[in-house]
Amino acid sequence: MFYGISLTAILVALWLTLSGPFTLSGDYPIVMGLGLLSIIGTVALTYRMRIVDRETVPIGPALALFTYWGWLGGEIVKANLAVLRLVMKPEIEVEPRLIRVSAEQRSDLGRSVFANSITLTPGTVTVDVEDDGFLVHALDNSFTDPAGFAEMGARADVASDGRKTGMATGEAN
Amino acid sequence: MSAAEIFQHARDVFSIGALAVGLVFVIAGATGVMRLPDFYTRMHAAGVTDTLGAELIILGLIAQAGDWQTAAKLALVGLLLFLTSPTATHAIANAAHRAGQKPDLSHFKPKHPADTATSEGPK
Numbered sequence A: 001m002f003y004g005i006s007l008t009a010i011l012v013a014l015w016l017t018l019s020g021p022f023t024l025s026g027d028y029p030i031v032m033g034l035g036l037l038s039i040i041g042t043v044a045l046t047y048r049m050r051i052v053d054r055e056t057v058p059i060g061p062a063l064a065l066f067t068y069w070g071w072l073g074g075e076i077v078k079a080n081l082a083v084l085r086l087v088m089k090p091e092i093e094v095e096p097r098l099i100r101v102s103a104e105q106r107s108d109l110g111r112s113v114f115a116n117s118i119t120l121t122p123g124t125v126t127v128d129v130e131d132d133g134f135l136v137h138a139l140d141n142s143f144t145d146p147a148g149f150a151e152m153g154a155r156a157d158v159a160s161d162g163r164k165t166g167m168a169t170g171e172a173n
Numbered sequence B: 001m002s003a004a005e006i007f008q009h010a011r012d013v014f015s016i017g018a019l020a021v022g023l024v025f026v027i028a029g030a031t032g033v034m035r036l037p038d039f040y041t042r043m044h045a046a047g048v049t050d051t052l053g054a055e056l057i058i059l060g061l062i063a064q065a066g067d068w069q070t071a072a073k074l075a076l077v078g079l080l081l082f083l084t085s086p087t088a089t090h091a092i093a094n095a096a097h098r099a100g101q102k103p104d105l106s107h108f109k110p111k112h113p114a115d116t117a118t119s120e121g122p123k
Helices: A002-025 A029-048 A062-088 A108-120 A146-161 A168-172 B003-035 B039-064 B068-098
Strands: A097-102 A124-129 A133-138
Touching: A002 A029, A002 B068, A062 A108, A062 A146, A062 B003, A062 B039, A097 A146, A108 A124, A108 A133, A108 A146, A108 B039, A108 B068, A124 B039, A124 B068, A133 B039, B003 B039, B039 B068
Parallel strands: none
Antiparallel strands: A097 A133, A124 A133
């Protein structure tokens, strides 16, 4: 129920952001009607699909998620500058590598957040998903620091779940 | 000069700076796509355009947005790029991998940590 109400509130906020003046001025009743209709329809469909839970409406981990995005933004800037340096050198000197990164996140959401974070960071792309890890293509061997991947994995796990009890291996690495 | 004018100029300077730096990253991405040797490495260069280039340009545009609604919409566009571009990149990379495109690895052969030799592992 809590997640249903949160989902409705988020959808109302989204509709007001996208069409606020038209809805609130009252001059266009059809806009307000369509907004109500689509919000009710979306909530009803998600209830019928039984997917309204902690994972699809991440209200609990919201703070952890924003913290993670901030940290990830910093990492992306660093990786972008590294790729920029490699690309702009007079001679292209790269040593591409395929490496395996173990993914020991507790949930599938954590695993997908980790995989997408690896892909989002320039210089590393998740090529394939395996049972216990990812196959990652790295542009240069300077991007293949195992400690960096372990830290990102542990942070992705916390961010997707919101609870601080990190992975057994993620903290140790 | 009044405070409002100073704020306006500061906003313009920030916006021009963000757009210029974003443009540098977009150009670097395009240069990388042309210069790097094979498919997988070129994909990394395209990632530069996807992430910092696009986001900095959107940041510069947000500073120029007149009302909060336009700014919020631009921020939503940025968030959408942030969430969907890795999915698209992974889809392309995975498609190439499954189709048998071998990455141009100079002196490295991947080994599984558990040493389970997979037959279809790329060289």
